[in-house]
Amino acid sequence: MNATQPIKIAILAMGGEGGGVLADWIVDLGEHNGYIAQTTSVPGVAQRTGATIYYVELYPEARAKADGGKPVLALMPLPGDVDLVLASELMEAGRAVQRGLVTQDRTTLIASTHRVYSIAEKSAMGDGRVDSQQLVNHANKAAKRFIRFDMAQAAEQAGSVISAVLFGALAGSGVLPFSRAQFEATVERGGVGVKPSLKAFGGAFEWVQSGSEADAPTAALPARAAPAPKDPQVRALVERVQREFPEFAHFLLLEGVRRLIDYQDVAYAGIYLDRMAKVHALQLNDGGRLVESTARHLALWMSYEDxxxxxxxxxxxxxxxxxxxxxxxxxxxxxxxxxxxxxxxxxxxxxxxxxxxxxxxxxxxxxxxxxxxxxxxxxxxxxxxxxxxxxxxxxxxxxxxxxxxRFAEENRFIEQWLERIAQTAAINPALALEIAECQRLVKGYSDTHVRGLRNYELVMGAAQRAGSALAPATLRELRDAALADEHGNKLRDVLARYALA
Structure with a gap:
């Protein structure tokens, strides 16, 4: 950091995560230890449910007196002119990088790696989630130093909030010219939730001080134990799955059975297995991909959201x-x-x-x-x-x-879908798999379901007109276009390009 410039800190947090408290702690820390401090807040975009940028500048009081006046401190961060960025969530760290607040020659970035999905990610027709690993990679390249771990989990384990974890990670980083005792004294002066805050602070401080600045390796998942339901009817379904279907499909099929019993009843889950038995009877040499895909999507469709x-x-x-x-x-x-x-x-x-x-x-x-x-x-x-x-x-x-x-209508669509899969599998197994994946278009309820079903019918109509000559990659492109645009504009463009409209 430049000795003649203030220490410049940007905090990116969403509503309820204590971004304002964290900014106040940093101001209090500076003011009690010989610094002039100023904080401002800039409201963020609505898609991030109240995301806000808090900006803090710290300037040594002794230097200000030596210069013969008070320093003029900025009200908002500028690209390429920030020493420290604190982000309460991974996407907020990505936004800081996108705005140019994180630079390789200067900025220390401290961020939690957990995700709170944006409205755009959650409302997308397909999987609209941003790749978390790509966010981490970009942030790592952009920052001089990138300190990261799941701070939401650390806060939950300590019974505190994420702002206390960020404060501890900040102390452990050694970027600011203050001791651990001075940081902890700041938390104590707050007077609210001191004990859990100090616990969360201490855990984060020790984590960063130990040199573990990235996520801890994920422990191997334990082997899944076979379910042993007490109800005789449910137990009969579990035994049927284990007896009639290959082992690779057991997990998905049992999850489907569990979901449909919860959705309706045991008899309804039995219908699910009856339908899956017909798919398994096709005996395709595709490594079980069609059985797995159909098992997943059939369970989702049979538990449609009314x-x-x-x-x-x-x-x-x-x-x-x-x-x-x-x-x-x-x-x-x-x-x-x-x-x-x-x-x-x-x-x-x-x-x-x-x-x-x-x-x-x-x-x-x-x-x-x-x-x-x-x-x-x-x-x-x-x-x-x-x-x-x-x-x-x-x-x-x-x-x-x-x-x-509604049940009659959904049932009709499901039977047509299964029949189309079976007919296509006999001629083109790869195309049958793409047809099974087209169930992804039908989801949600109300207007979302109406739009998804409309796109599904357009895609299936095109597949029926083209017949078995349709390339699997073309059907996949049609499906991806439908998922990319809920209004169907991209899908119509692709249909026109392949003369399938």
Whole structure:
């Protein structure tokens, strides 16, 4: 660092991660140890759920007096002019690199390697996640020194927050001219959550001081024990998987069985195995790739997300526990969970028993009344008794799911998909595998499901017109185009290019 310049520190954090607390700690640390300090905050982009850049500059008070005045400190970081960047999450570290705040000749980058996925990543039709290893590689090349480990896990183990871990890693790095005791005294002056904060601080400090600046090697996963369910019907399904199917497919098939029992019942999981038995009977010499792909995607399709499924997932005890854990709420704090719900008439009709649903969809006055009532969305607080019971009533609709129009429609698509896989496998096994993978286009609920199903039908229509002469790579390109653009524009371009529109 330049002796005539302030120490320049940028902190990138999302809401609730203590970025402001960390900035205040650094300011307090400087001011109690002979430095003039200034901090500002710059709101970040909405896609990062409240991401903010906090900027701190520290200037020695003695030097300021010797210069005969107060230093003029900057209000925001500039590319190529930052000594230290602290990032509470890996994508925030990548954004700092992208903005030019991290430079190889100057910047020490301290970041957590855990990920909090952005809205764009989570809402993508396909796998929209950014490759974490690529982020690490780019950051490593850009920084003078890159200190990284899973700080979210370290904070959880210490019962603290990630800001305390970042503060400990900062102390351990030795970049700032302060001792460990001075850092710890800063935490103690805060007066809130001192004990867990110091525990998290100490763990991070020792980790960096030991020279382990990168992630620890992941321990080998233990071998999976064979399930031993107590229920005789479930046990019969497990035994059937172990008896009738090759070992390489056991894990996926058992996960499919577990998912479908949870989704509907044991009989429904039995239908899943009946369908998979037909795929296995094709006896292809492809290393089991078609069986594995179909096992995965069939289980996902058979557990499609309708309103009953969504309501059941939103009212599970494990979800309440996860939200409380992720919000770092204390035992005596009340956590309120608000759900925004905007069901369309079609979704309501699909949730009702088939006869009632069809009547409502084709009715006059009743249909208009329901449409008027659902024109605007409403907020339901699932953490309240009324909101919880309301969604539990919706979840109870799963008992007549098999009689709904939605079930009949999904079942028809599934049977057509399986038949197309079987017919194609006899001629072109590689193309059959690509057809199986096309189930990835059908996902989500409401408008997301409608768009995905529309793209699926476009792709399958093109495959049917082209027949077995269609190259597997072409079908893969069509699928990737559909996943890249939910509105179908890229897919239509590719269809036109291959004269398959």
């Amino acid at each position: 309103t009953a499924r969504v309501a059941a997932l939103k009212t599970r005890s494990t979800r309440f526990e996860r939200v409380r854990s992720e919000s770092s709420a204390k035992a005596d704090q009340v956590v309120a969970i608000n759900e925004y719900m905007h069901p369309r008439l079609q979704e309501i009709c699909e949730t009702l028993p088939g006869g009632i649903g069809r009547w409502l969809m084709n009715s006059g006055v009743p249909r208009r009344i329901v449409e008027r009532m659902t024109q605007k969305g409403r907020v339901v607080q699932t953490s309240s008794v009324h909101g919880y019971l309301l969604l539990r009533c919706v979840a109870a609709a799963a008992r007549w799911r098999r009689s709904t129009t």
